[in-house]
Amino acid sequence: GNSVTQMEGPVTLSEEAFLTINCTYTATGYPSLFWYVQYPGEGLQLLLKATKADDKGSNKGFEATYRKETTSFHLEKGSVQVSDSAVYFCALTTNTGTASKLTFGTGTRLQVTL
């Protein structure tokens, strides 16, 4: 079956530090990969995605590259801000369109301090 493994948090960084949140996956077929972010009191929001090997998803300064050889999709940001404090979820789906179901990791809490 499909599964997603994320590094355990919380991750605590100072503002402007470099961020990496690791994500590896196990999937049948060729999954699409996603990162979601959940700010306090809000629902999960799609942050970025990649649909095939070597694709790089990017948004709001965050990046993640679909690495098929290492089955990884690590999230990175060069300089974090306090406003990036949230819970980040890695996810995948092996279907497309209306039949697709998401498989999530456990989430990693990021706390950025001044």
Add this chain to the structure above:
Amino acid sequence: GAVVSQHPSRVICKSGTSVKIECRSLDFQATTMFWYRQFPKQSLMLMATSNEGSKATYEQGVEKDKFLINHASLTLSTLTVTSAHPEDSSFYICSARAPGGGPETQYFGPGTRLLVL
């Protein structure tokens, strides 16, 4: 972006009672809604998929008679936890998907925390 609301945001109930959680898509019509459950330090687990006007499809291991799902309109789905017990205490999250769309058009509610005493 699209907004999905859940009500209530948290609820405490006595063992043996039933609790209803509402999920609404506020600015779009959702033919498909999903219900997830999340335990502390664990991932979101899909419980069921509901399509407007038809019966929900439950994931393996989820009790249909325990977790009643009704998707009565294109903007509302409800999850009723019947005869709740302390082991049902969890964080329940719904999401709504726009017609014809994949995961990119799936929007999540903020979640409902259920505590059964």
